[in-house]
Amino acid sequence: MTFKNLKELDTTESRSCALVFNFNNKELIKIKSVFRLSGISDIIILKNDNLNTPIKDILNDNLLEDSKEKINSRAIIFNNIESRKISAVSDNLKKLKVQRPLLATVTETSINWDLKNLLYNLQEEAISLNSSKISIHKNS
Structure with missing residues (x-):
């Protein structure tokens, strides 16, 4: 029987990183x-040229740069990051007054999607959440 150090078993699913899409340089400095501060050191910066790249390929550093499409939304997609770190990132972005981006985590399903599909789904989800009306009842 042989044993390997866990760090040597660098599979796509175990890579702890954040995919950062469509931020300007000033925002990237704040985000980094x-x-x-949240203990996330592996950051993959993506742009519209990369929209056709499957998430699995992005995690393996195999970026396509052939997309002519443009998506204006900004997004942060976490892969294998603890929920407390994700919450800390979200809270600290608010404190630094970075306009809230679309936030997501890579799932078993989305890992096989291309970046464009994932972003379209996130946009639809955001629209759906924003359009639902919540009424708050006050006790008199």
Whole structure:
């Protein structure tokens, strides 16, 4: 029987990283500092050129740069990051007044989607959440 160090078993699913899409340089500086404070050091910066790349390929550093489409939304997609770190990132982005991006985690389903499909789904989800009306009843 042989044993391997867990760090040597670098499978796509175990890579702890954040995919950062469509932020300008000023915002990226803030985001990188928030990630550093939250203990997230592996950051993959993506742009519209990468929209046709499957998430699994992005996690393996195999980026396509052939997309002519454009998506204006900004997004942060977490892969194998603890929920407390994700919450810390979200809270600290608010404190630094970074406009709230679309936030997601890579799932068993979305890992096989291309970036464009994932972003479209996130946009639809955001629209759906924003359009639902919640009434708050006050006790008199």
